[in-house]
Amino acid sequence: MTTTPTIARIWRGRTTPENADEYESYNRANGVPPLLKTALGVQLLREDRETETWFTTISYWADMDAMTAFTKGDPETVHHLPRDEDLLMELPDRIQIHQILVDQQHLR
Template identity: 30%
Template sequence: MITRIWHGRTRTSDAEKYLDFLLTAGTREYLDTSGNLSVRVWKKLDPDCCHFWTVTEWTDVAAIKAFAGEDYERAKYYPEDDGVLLEFEEKVEHYESFRVSQPS
């Protein structure tokens, strides 16, 4: 399993509007892509900005490429990000990840 993590920042005044976007249209394409296992949105409000992370789990790199394209390490942005995000980070992070279960 591969975990993909994207990070973005907004002004605090845009935080709730952007969270609404991420929880609906901003993550729809992830959910609609075959091989996506989960989508989580993390939010951290600081005094001068608000941080957001989308943390997604995928079956494999091929599934991520179906979502993000051949250059799958490049961040993917949407028109709604313009004027809201404080910067456009070029890359996302990918990690091999493992589920841990309770012993039987």
Template identity: 30%
Template sequence: MIARIWKGKTKIEHLEEYTDFMKVRAIPDYSKVDGFIKLIFLKRTDHNFAYFDLITFWKNMDVIKGFAGNDFEKAKYYPEDKNYLIDFPENVIHYEVFAE
């Protein structure tokens, strides 16, 4: 199993709207992929920003490549993300899950 980790940041005033957007758009999108196992979506705030960590779990790297394309280390964004995100990290990080 492979874990794919993405990090994002929004203005604090976009916290709830972006959270709702991810529930409606991203989570169903990931869930449709054959070989997708599960995800964990984390959020935290400080006085100015909301921070998001998305950890998705996949059967293997071939499944991730089918979802993200051959350049699988690049982050995948939705057109609507430009309405919320402050920056667009170029890459995600992958880890092999060796124990649960």
């Protein structure tokens, strides 16, 4: 099995500015840890706008088989956290799956 990611799984959701800090904490505590146990890497991104805050979670996988094993089925199916319905403006209905074509990171 390779340890180089070839697949990125991307989830996006948005919440109100009033719920943003709570959702960030909730996602860090409940959404990210399961990914950290099995994915090769995870990024949680936040974009604050005037009327909404977007969150993006990107997980990196060796291949589709590894990602499918984690999701226990179709990796494009959204698995909502229990409080997503209360904290998000709407429940996201799709996951994006991208092949990684260039993986060059510059750390400073």
